[in-house]
Amino acid sequence: MARTLTPDICIIGAGAAGLSAAAAAVTYGASVVLVEKSRMGGNHLHHGCIPSKALIAASRHAHAPQSGPPFGIGATQPDVDFAAVRQHIRDTIATLAPNNSAEHFTAFGVEVIKAEGRFADGQTLLAGDATVRARRFVIATGSVPVPPPIPGFDKSGCLTDETIFDLPRLPEHLIIIGAGARGLEFAQAFRRLGSQVSVIDDANALGAEDPEMTAVILRQLREEGIDIREHTRITHLTRLGRHGVRVSFTTGHRALEGSHLLLATGRAPDLDGLDLGRAGIVHGEWGLKLDTRLRTTNHRVYAIGDAAGAGESTAAARTHGELVVRAILFRLPLRVRPSMVPRIIFTDPELAHVGLTETEAAAKHRRLRVLRWPYAESDRAHIERSTHGHIKVVADSGGRILGASIAGPMAGEMIHIWSLALAKGLTLRDMASYIAPYPSLGEIGKHAAITYLIAAARMPFARRLIGILRKFG
Numbered sequence: 001m002a003r004t005l006t007p008d009i010c011i012i013g014a015g016a017a018g019l020s021a022a023a024a025a026v027t028y029g030a031s032v033v034l035v036e037k038s039r040m041g042g043n044h045l046h047h048g049c050i051p052s053k054a055l056i057a058a059s060r061h062a063h064a065p066q067s068g069p070p071f072g073i074g075a076t077q078p079d080v081d082f083a084a085v086r087q088h089i090r091d092t093i094a095t096l097a098p099n100n101s102a103e104h105f106t107a108f109g110v111e112v113i114k115a116e117g118r119f120a121d122g123q124t125l126l127a128g129d130a131t132v133r134a135r136r137f138v139i140a141t142g143s144v145p146v147p148p149p150i151p152g153f154d155k156s157g158c159l160t161d162e163t164i165f166d167l168p169r170l171p172e173h174l175i176i177i178g179a180g181a182r183g184l185e186f187a188q189a190f191r192r193l194g195s196q197v198s199v200i201d202d203a204n205a206l207g208a209e210d211p212e213m214t215a216v217i218l219r220q221l222r223e224e225g226i227d228i229r230e231h232t233r234i235t236h237l238t239r240l241g242r243h244g245v246r247v248s249f250t251t252g253h254r255a256l257e258g259s260h261l262l263l264a265t266g267r268a269p270d271l272d273g274l275d276l277g278r279a280g281i282v283h284g285e286w287g288l289k290l291d292t293r294l295r296t297t298n299h300r301v302y303a304i305g306d307a308a309g310a311g312e313s314t315a316a317a318r319t320h321g322e323l324v325v326r327a328i329l330f331r332l333p334l335r336v337r338p339s340m341v342p343r344i345i346f347t348d349p350e351l352a353h354v355g356l357t358e359t360e361a362a363a364k365h366r367r368l369r370v371l372r373w374p375y376a377e378s379d380r381a382h383i384e385r386s387t388h389g390h391i392k393v394v395a396d397s398g399g400r401i402l403g404a405s406i407a408g409p410m411a412g413e414m415i416h417i418w419s420l421a422l423a424k425g426l427t428l429r430d431m432a433s434y435i436a437p438y439p440s441l442g443e444i445g446k447h448a449a450i451t452y453l454i455a456a457a458r459m460p461f462a463r464r465l466i467g468i469l470r471k472f473g
C-alpha cells in the first residue's frame with residue numbers, strides 16, 4: 001500500500017556511510033528513513049574492507065610457515081584449501097552482518113525501506129511503495145568500478161570487487177590492472193595463497209603515497225615474486241577460454257597470458273538511477289558538485305562516503321556520516337578535513353599514513369622538520385626478525401606535528417597515536433614525553449620525536465645553561 005513518510009532525515013544507501021549517519025541521527029532523537037536497494041552493509045561489508053581483509057588474514061597464515069626457519073621452526077609448504085578460504089570470508093561477513101541488518105536498525109527506531117531510491121523532485125524521494133518527503137536527504141550510495149578505456153575490455157571477462165570473492169578455485173595466474181591499494185592488497189594475498197600474480201599500472205604503483213614509504217612495500221612484494229609493471233600501457237585485452245586473458249602492450253613488450261583478470265583501477269560515485277536532475281542536483285562524469293559542507297547544489301541534499309567522491313575509505317565514510325548529521329540537526333558548520341582521516345594499505349608490511357605528506361606540507365610551510373626512525377633500531381623488531389621499514393614524521397619549525405607515515409609491520413596499529421596527536425594539535429615534545437611500553441614497535445615513533453629534542457639539547461643556549469648551573473655545585 002502506498003504511504004508517505006516525513007522524517008527529519010532520509011538516507012539513501014546503507015553502507016558504512018549511511019549506517020553511521022543513521023546511527024548518529026537516531027541517537028540524537030531524529031526521525032530517520034534509510035533506503036537500501038541491495039544488501040544492508042553495502043560494499044564495505046560484502047565486497048570491500050571486510051572480505052578483502054578476511055582474505056588477507058587467510059593469506060598471512062599461508063605465508064607464516066615460510067618465515068619459521070630463523071626461529072628454529074621448519075618451513076613447510078602451505079596446504080591451501082581455497083574453498084575453505086572462501087568459507088572463512090563468508091563466515092566473517094555472516095558474523096558481522098547482524099550489526100548492519102535492517103532488524104538491528106529498526107530496533108533503534110530507523111525506518112528501513114528495502115528498495116531503490118530515486119528523486120521525484122527537490123524534496124521528494126520515491127522508494128518502493130513509499131513517498132519520502134524529508135527535511136534533509138543524504139546520498140550515501142557508494143561507488144562502482146570504472147571500466148578502463150582499453151580495447152577488448154568489455155569481452156575480457158574481467159573480475160571486479162563484486163565477483164572476485166566468489167571464485168570457486170584459486171587462479172593459476174592472476175593479472176591485476178591497477179597497482180593502487182586494492183590491486184596490491186589482492187596481489188599479495190593471492191600470491192601467498194599460491195597464485196602467480198602480475199600487476200600492471202600505467203603510472204607509479206601506489207602513486208598517491210610518498211615514494212620513500214612505498215619503496216618499502218614494493219620491495220617486499222617483488223621479493224615475494226609478484227611481477228609489478230609500472231608505467232606500462234595495455235593496448236588490448238583478448239579473452240582466452242572461460243576466464244583466461246591475453247594482455248597486449250605497446251610495441252617492444254611481449255604479451256602476457258593469465259588465467260584470470262582483475263580490475264583495480266579505481267572506483268567512481270554510484271549515482272545512476274537516482275534521477276538527480278529532477279532534484280536540481282548538478283553532477284558530471286567526475287561525480288557530484290559539492291560545497292565544503294558536503295551539500296549538493298540542492299542545499300537540502302548532502303552526499304557522504306564514496307558517493308561524495310574523494311578519499312574512499314570506511315574511516316572517511318563513517319566520519320562523514322557523523323559530521324553530516326551534526327551539521328543537519330544543529331545547523332553547525334561542517335568542516336571536513338580529509339587529511340585527518342588515517343589510511344592504511346594492508347599489505348605485509350603495512351603502509352599507514354595520517355595528516356600531510358612531506359610534499360603536501362612543503363607546499364604549505366616554509367620550514368619543516370622531517371624526522372625518521374628505523375624498525376632496525378627497535379628491540380622488538382629484532383625479537384620478531386621484522387626489521388624492514390621506518391617511521392617518518394613531518395612537523396613545522398616549532399615542532400607541531402603535520403603528518404606521520406609508517407611503512408613496516410603493524411603500521412596500521414601504530415598510526416593511532418599519531419592520528420590522536422594530529423587531532424589534538426600535539427607537538428614532537430608531547431610525543432617524546434610519554435612512557436612507551438617495552439618492548440613494543442610503537443617505541444619507534446617516540447624515538448623519532450626524541451631526535452627533535454636531541455637537536456634542541458645540542459643548541460648553544462642549552463650548553464650555556466648547563467655550564468651556569470654547574471657552578472652552583
Ligand SMILES: Cc1cc2nc3c(=O)[nH]c(=O)nc-3n(C[C@H](O)[C@H](O)[C@H](O)COP(=O)(O)OP(=O)(O)OC[C@H]3O[C@@H](n4cnc5c(N)ncnc54)[C@H](O)[C@@H]3O)c2cc1C
Nearest residue numbers: 013015016017037042043044048117141142305306313314
Ligand atoms: C576491495 C576493497 C577493499 C577495501 N578496503 C578498505 C580498507 O581496508 N579500509 C577502508 O577504510 N576502506 C576500504 N575500502 C573502501 C571502503 O569499502 C569504502 O570506502 C566504503 O565501503 C564506502 O562506504 P559507503 O557507505 O560510501 O558505500 P558502500 O559501502 O558501497 O554503500 C553504499 C550502499 O548504497 C546502496 N545504494 C546505491 N544506490 C542506491 C539507491 N539508488 N537506492 C538505495 N540504495 C542504494 C548500495 O546498494 C550500497 O549498499 C575498500 C574497498 C574495496 C573495493
Ligand SMILES: NC(=O)c1ccc[n+]([C@@H]2O[C@H](COP(=O)([O-])OP(=O)(O)OC[C@H]3O[C@@H](n4cnc5c(N)ncnc54)[C@H](O)[C@@H]3O)[C@@H](O)[C@H]2O)c1
Nearest residue numbers: 148178179180181182183201202203264265266312344345
Ligand atoms: N586499505 C584501504 O584503506 C583501502 C584498500 C583498498 C581500497 N581503498 C580505497 O579505495 C579506493 C580505490 O582503490 P584503488 O586501488 O582501486 O584505486 P586507486 O585510485 O588508489 O588506484 C588505481 C590504480 O590504477 C591505475 N590505473 C588506472 N587506470 C589504469 C589503466 N587503464 N591501466 C593501468 N593502470 C591503471 C592508477 O594509476 C592507480 O595506480 C582508493 O581511494 C583507496 O584508498 C582503501
